[in-house]
Amino acid sequence: SQKIEQNSEALNIQEGKTATLTCNYTNYSPAYLQWYRQDPGRGPVFLLLIRENEKEKRKERLKVTFDTTLKQSLFHITASQPADSATYLCALDAGSARQLTFGSGTQLTVLP
């Protein structure tokens, strides 16, 4: 069966360090992979999308990589700040099937 795993439920890091979150998947061939941020009591908010033929995507302090051989995406936040504390969700997009399937998320806490 299809499975999406995000490396850990919770991750604590010191302010200024780089946070690295992992999304692994099995029995799936996504055309796109997306990352979202969710704050308590709010709906997820889109951050970045990467296509299967792209290795890396950047947006300001965010960087996403996508390795379809390893079936893995890494999400990096450089120079992290306490305001980056939130739950981060990866989502697999099979393209033509129109479904968007989410992982369970990683709760990131950036300590001042």
Next chain:
Amino acid sequence: NAGVTQTPKFQVLKTGQSMTLQCAQDMNHNSMYWYRQDPGMGLRLIYYSASEGTTDKGEVPNGYNVSRLNKREFSLRLESAAPSQTSVYFCASRTTGRGNTEAFFGQGTRLTVV
């Protein structure tokens, strides 16, 4: 520009009662989704609609029905609520087809079934 609007925001139901969660989007998106979110479970897809007039089951459809009333509106109905349906429900929409786009989410409906 309201984006995705869900109503109600909070609801308490007794076991066996029925209710409909409403969702509307004003971004002309063709695809709409209903998810439920439980602690430690992430977002699980209940139903989705790739276009007006079509609906498909997701991962956890049992106990739910949906209606894609028109391009803007996608409702979720619980015919006979059960305590296991206590959850936070999110509606989302996006454009799919010639290149899929990001999803936009509503603020969620917190449902408690007692």
